[in-house]
Each structure stands twice: as structure tokens, then as C-alpha cells.
Amino acid sequence: MHPLTVFLADSSWINFDVTSFRQEFWDNTFNGLTFGAIYALIAMGYTLVYGVLRLINFAHSEVFIAGAYALVFTLSGLGFDGSVPGLSTLALIGDMLLACLVAMLASGAIAVLLERIAYRPLRRKGAPPLAFLITAIGVSFAIQYAIFIWRGASAEPAVILFVPKALFSAFGTNITNQQLIIFVAAIVLMLLIDQFIQRTRFGRGVRAVAQDPDTATLMGVNKERAIMLTFLLGGLLAGAAALFYVIKVPSGVVFNGGFTLGIKAFAAAVLGGIGNIRGAALGGLLIGLVGNYGQTLLGNAQWSDVIAFVVLVVVLMFRPTGILGESLGKARV
């Protein structure tokens, strides 16, 4: 047999498992929406920074994972570990909020530091966009491997907050409290940020700098502060995402855990329309859904990663404006 045929015929890598897909459709949907909410929160960080600075903040994935580490340390300190905690609901909520706060602060701090130390000097010098990208990657890897040196290659021991409990049924499958909490909390956060950007003075400042930094400055907007605020907001959202992530994947905190998540979130931001906050939310949910479906359909968890990348590449090639976004990259002469 012609070797190439053998090569391609060994196509067990593409076997469409349609039965599983049908059976698990609604399960996947709700799970997908849950993960999607997490992606959306992280995606907002990317989209905010890109909208204001036209910069892909590669290091945002490390902003996220830093928050996750802070979260896990806090929870361990509070007594959580690999066994199901026997706390009252109130105590549990209190602990989660505390840990969430810590995570948000950690992520926010890293984000702002990042801006100050790595990006601002370049802005001051008027460096070309290439330089920003290179710095972004450098920071991303520096942080990742700093964590690697500090904590090693394996994930942090699992920290279980609560066991998912089915709350009610819909479409023939159960919806758990875990899914509901994450989804609702994430949506609330996104709405808050959206309103903040649309209605408050600070939010207006951010939008002004995004549209035209020089005019914004002339109108009295403190550009540096607006930029710092952008990074801070992205960081806060990433910190919250860290909490939800750990709830869903208690043993997922590892030095390079931010990377794939970050790429998926970035794909989400691009899909929804980079620079568009609502687009980030929409994109996140879509990526979560499609990733989950694909995983089941193709039978391997890593397919969700491939799908995210493929979506990213395809969207950028054929509709770089994304679903909701505006057209970028037009030549200005």
C-alpha cells in the first residue's frame, strides 16, 4: 500500500464520535458556558489593553496565573486542601471572597507592575510595535519560569472548595451549583466592568485614550493613569477568573497553566472583536462552547486547544474585525 495512504488512513486521530456528541450535548453546553465565562473574564483583560495601547499583552496569561497562585496559597493558609471542606455555607462564602480579593489584588499588582517596568519605558522611548511584542513575550516567559524555578514543574496540590452539587435539571442533564455560581458571578463582573467603562468618568477616560491619546491628553485626561487603570482592571478580572478556574479545576495551578488558557482567551477576544469588551464576553462563551463540543466530537481533550488556535488563525485571516468589532489595521497615509 502506498505509504502516504497508510499515513493518512491511520486516521484514528480524526474519528468523529457523533454518538457521544449527541448524548453529551447539553452537558457540554453548560460546561462550555462555564469555561467560557472564565475565558471571557481573561479575554477582557486582553481586549482592554489592546483597545487602549494596540498591544497584545502576552504577559496577561501570567497575570492570571499569578492570581491563581495567590489564591491557592491563601486557601491553603485558610485550611483548604484536597479533601472536601466541612464548612458552613457562610464560612465558605467568606473564605472564597477573601481568597478572591487576594487573587484580584495579586493579579492587579502584577499587571500594573508589568506596565510600569516593562511597557512604560518603551512608550517613553517611542519604540516600534515590534519592540513591545518582544518585551511582552520576554516578560511572559520570565514570569513563567520564575514560577517554575520557585515551585517546580508539577501543579500545586489540589485545593477543593466545594463539591459540585446538582441543583436542578434542564434539557435532560443536571446543572450544578458550581456551574451556576461561576457563570452568574462572571456575568455580573462583566456587567460591572462594562458599566464602569461606559458610565464613569474613569471609564470615559479609558475610552478617550483608546480612541485618540493625544486629544485625550489635551482634554485633560491623565493618559498614564488611564493606562494604569486599564491594566488594573484587566488584572482584577483575571484574579476573579483565577478563583473560578480553581473552583472548576482544583489541581490546575501550574507554572505554565496560564499559557494555553491565555491563548484561548486571546482567541476569544479576537473572535468577538478585539478592543470590544462585549465582544470579549461573547467570544469567550463561544470558544468555551466550541472547545467542549470539539473535545467530545474528536475524542481527545487537547483538541479543544487545537480548535482554539484554528479559530484564532481563521478569524484573523478572514475577519480580523471579529464578530462585533470594528476594522483595524487600515493603512493611514
Place this chain on the structure above:
Amino acid sequence: MTSTDNTRKNTPGGIRARWNNLSRPQQWLALVPVVVLIYFIPVIDPPLLTTEPYTNFPIAMVHAAELAMVAIGLNVVVGQAGLLDLGYVGFFAVGAYVAALLTSKESMLHKLPYLATLPLAMVVTMLAGVLLGLPTLRLRGDYLAIVTLGFGEIVRLLATLVPALNGQVGFADVGHPPGTNADGSLIFSARDGTPWYWLVVTLIIILLLFVGNLERSRVGRAWVAIREDEDAAQIMGVPTFKFKLWAFAIGAAIGGLSGALVAGQTGFMNNQNFSVAFSVLYLAAVILGGSGNKVGVMVGAFIVSYIPDRFTNLSDRKYLIFGLFLVVLMIFRPQGLLGARQRLLARGRQAYQRLVGRGEQISSDSSVSAEGGGQA
């Protein structure tokens, strides 16, 4: 003012000025002892430079040479044409797998002699580069970066997911050039780095000649024009898309060649060598040495490869170190160690002599530096 003021950066400026004053044949002559020395390094194993006993010195030198080749290829894409390719490791992988699939006994494809797989790897990778470039090269800088990153990751994931590529198990017993020693052992084996080193260095020299030819031609000028200001380049009549695609294709081919060489030299290939981290190391080599300067990036590659091999306690930290390097470099010395100073004219010397009275260019360095790389 037209400055022959070399007192500011005394040694580098002075040496450069003297170098530029030599004619091309004189420059080649001056390089001969250098080249001879380079060939003999693994044999000499100089005490200051040696990596023993931590790492076998010839092997360390082969690593450095292989990385230097990658750097040259990436330099064409990033340094010359200014296209930020974050998935360069994908091309490396394609080349490696071509060599592995066509020579390893564990692959089910028809076998070819190893040396034949080298040009084949280049051709296949070049095709991959063109296929990737066709839809993506009309994208602006940062989008292109992300798309290439995605491509690199897709290649890596496919290496895991496609059963015929053997995932983590990989392919052992990858081929090598023929030849046995007097005692019957193979000349080109995974244990003896020196013959491989000579092979890679020879290929590098050929590549340098070719890339140099391209630099001093319409092609090289087009690349720099694209890098400096793509819109202005188009308006000045440069067919930018075509030349960007060529940059991609050539960079890919060189990446593929180095992948095939690494596969042959280590005798083994699996899916563990293609993470984004490697792309970052490659980028660090190029930026550190001097983006746009083909000699500079080799120096950068040497440093990036040599330091972890020499100071093995640093080997674990190399990503951290080189990540930080990139950040610091971008702030304080974006042009890298050697800075880009290409000559873009095949007959520049005489022209400058007539016009200015001096055969060399007056310049200071920078390629990824500030001060408006593209005005307005």
C-alpha cells in the same frame, strides 16, 4: 554633521571603519584564519571555552552551530523583513519530521538516504512557509505574530495527536550521512559531535553567502524597506507581498534544514522539542545578537546555546534568564550586541567613493530601535 567621530564608541566604530575600508577580496582573506579557527575549535577544546566536564564540548559546539543556523533563518524573517514570527519552531519541526519519517526504521514511509532528506526537508518546509504566508502575510505586525504563534502550536499539537507521528514516543534511529571510521564505527553518530559540527558549519557558510547575496540586491533592499515603512515601500513601487512571502519561504527553508540536521545529529525526534519556549529562545538569540545582522545573530545564538551548556546550573533557568534579557534589551539596547548595519548595494563602494570621497557608509547602528522606526 558628517561625522568621522569615532571617539564616542572607540573600539567598535574604529574596527568597523577599518573593516569597511577593505575591499571585498581583502575581507575574505582576513576571514580565512577565523574560519579555520572555527573549524578546529571542537578539536582544540580550548580551556577557557570548554564546557567539560558538564557537557561534551563538541556536542555543545554542535548545539551552538545548529542554533546559529536557526538564528540566520529567523533573522531573514524577523530581522530583515521585520515580520515577527513566533511560530518559527513549527518550521523546525516540519524539517525534523521530514528527516525522521524518511530515514528512521520506525517510520512506515519509504526510506531515503539521509543527505537526500536535507534538501527535501527544505523544500517541504518552504512549501509550508508559503502556505502559511499566503493568507496571513497581509496582516499587520501583531496579528501576524499571533497567527504564527498559533501555527507553531498547531504543529506541536498535531505532533502529539496524529498517531503516525508517534507523539511522545517519537522516532529513534534517525538517519545520518554515510561513512565509517577505520575502526568500523560511524563517523556521524550521536556521540561524536565533531563531524556533525563540521557539516553544520559548512552549511552555515554556504547559507551566509546566499543570504549575503540576497542582502546586497533588490531583494534585501525590499526587505529593509518593508521593515522600515511598508506603506511607503508600496508607494515607492516595492511589491511588498511577494517579497514578504519570499522572506517567509527562505526563513522556513533554513528552519527546516536545521530541524533535519538536529534530528540526524541526535538520532531521535519526538514531540517534546517544539514548544513556544523554543521560539522564544530563537527570538532571544536573534534580538540579543543584533536583529538584522547575520553575524550578530550567530553571536547571539552562540551565547544563548553556550551559556546553559557551560553553566549547567543555569540550564534550568535559561528561559527565565533569556526572557529577562529580552525585556532589558528592548529597553536599553534594542539593537542587540552587534546592531544591524547591512550593506544593501552590490556596487556601493565605488558609488560612495565618487559621491562622498570615502568608500564606506557613515552610520550608527540600530534596527529594532526607537526614534520612529517609521515616521508619522
Place this chain on the structure above:
Amino acid sequence: MTAERDADIAAEDIPAEHMSAETAQMTETERAAHFAEVAEVVAPDRDISVEFGDTLLEMRDVTMRFGGLVALDGVSFGIRRGEILGLIGPNGAGKTTCFNTMTGVYRPSAGQVLLEGNRLGRRKRYQITRLGIARTFQNIRLFGEMTALENVVVGADARHKTSVPGALLRLPRHHREEREVVERASALLEFVGIADRAAEKARNLPYGYQRRLEIARALATEPKLLCLDEPAAGFNPVEKNELMQLIRRIRDDGYTVLLIEHDMRLVMGVTDRIVVLEFGKKIAEGTPAEIRDDPAVIAAYLGVPDDGVA
């Protein structure tokens, strides 16, 4: 075609400190002969199907809309071969937009641009340059990393064909084209008067040199029509005079020039005809003398008095 050309770069036109090293050492007669040679090399060597005095480029009812904004509204005029045409108007009148539609940066929302009677259509920018329309930029856009000579060579490369295989293998065409581009670029540097700094990086050149380098680079593409976008911006009166001489030299060498400028003295002094735009519409067209006295033009620049009191 030397009958149509009337270029004699007088040696006095180029101040001694701007001359090339070689020229600075020549005698008067040698210099004169040398400059004549330079003018010969710089002159365009293309077949143009239109005679001198006939319409070379025509803007036919060109409209340009950006969303709700109408930047150009049914603009029509023609540029005659061999003339220097000025394009003036208050800020925001649409002059640069006009340029951009001619050079392919924008595609007209309506109407056509015709070169020698052929529509530019949807051609790519570099193709339009090869067809024969070249321009300079209002905000200088040189290739900063390249030397002055290299910048001009890139322009000269536009009409050549060497690509990767030719360059890689050093084929005869590569050698021939390299010789030609360097020769042409060197001549151009002398022609515009910046030869003494040929080896410097463009970003290090003084402002005046940069402006003229842009012109040299555009000329290197051997355009049928050269569009200059505010070439005198930031010049003092002496430099403006030198620029006027240069523009005349360019026209005398056989080129057609379209000029956007704000300096009225320069425009009146160097152009053959003028087109005036306001708010995207053409409001006047004619010789400098006619334009100077045109009430619509005066109103556009100075405003109309409310009640007759100026």
C-alpha cells in the same frame, strides 16, 4: 526626445558644499559637462503616449467618502504633460485626499482617475507606481535605516525585475540592474543637490536634505507624473527659492509635476496652472494670474465680508 528637454543644470544651481566629492574637484567646464550628463541620466526614459501639452492624468468626477464625511465631491481636472500644476486650497479642502486617490492609497468612492486615458481601477499601489505615478509625503517617510543612496535605489528598483533566484545566483540581469540603479541613484542625488551626504543614514540627515531625498527617491521610479505633497513645509525663504529652482529643473528635464503647497509665493512663482479646492470641491482652475484675481478663491482663503466691509 532631447528636443523636448531643456535641462541645463547650471553649475551655480548647486552650491559648492552640496556637491559630490568628485564634482567638487572638477574645473568649470568639466562640471558643466558633468551636470549635463547627470541631467541626461535623470531624465525619464519611458514611452508616454501623450504629447507635451495634452492631458496626461485626468480626474474625472472623483468622489471620496469616508463614512459620512465627503472629502472629495465630484472633482474633475486634468494635468497636462510637461506642466507644473499647483493644487491649493484651505486646510481640509481635500488636497492630500486627492493625491491619495491618484496614487492608489484610496480608491475613489465614485468617479475615475485616468492615466493616459486608462483607468487606474483597482490596481495595487506598487503597480500604480510602476505605471508612472510617484509621490512624496507631507510628513517625511524615508527609510530611516538606509543611507540616502540606498533610499533612492529602492525607488529605482521599482521598475526592475530581479527577484530571489536572480539575486541568489547573481545572474546577469542582477548585475546589469544593480549597475543601472546605482548609476541612476547617484545621478539623482547630484541632481537634487544632496550628493555630499550620500552615505549617511536618512534619519540622520538635516531636514532640508530629507525633503530633497524624498523627491530624489520619487524621481527614481521614473514617473510620468511626480506628485509633491507640501515639499516646502518648514523651509526658510532661501531654501524655498532653491526648491523652486529644483522643481523647474525637474520639469525642464522632462517630468510633469503636481504640487500641493500652502506658500502662495512659491505656488504663483513656479506653477503653470493652478487648481483650487475648497471643502472637497473644485472652485477654480487657471493660470496663477487668473487665480490670484478670482473672487471665489479670495473668498475661500480670506472669507467673504458680512456687509461689504473688508
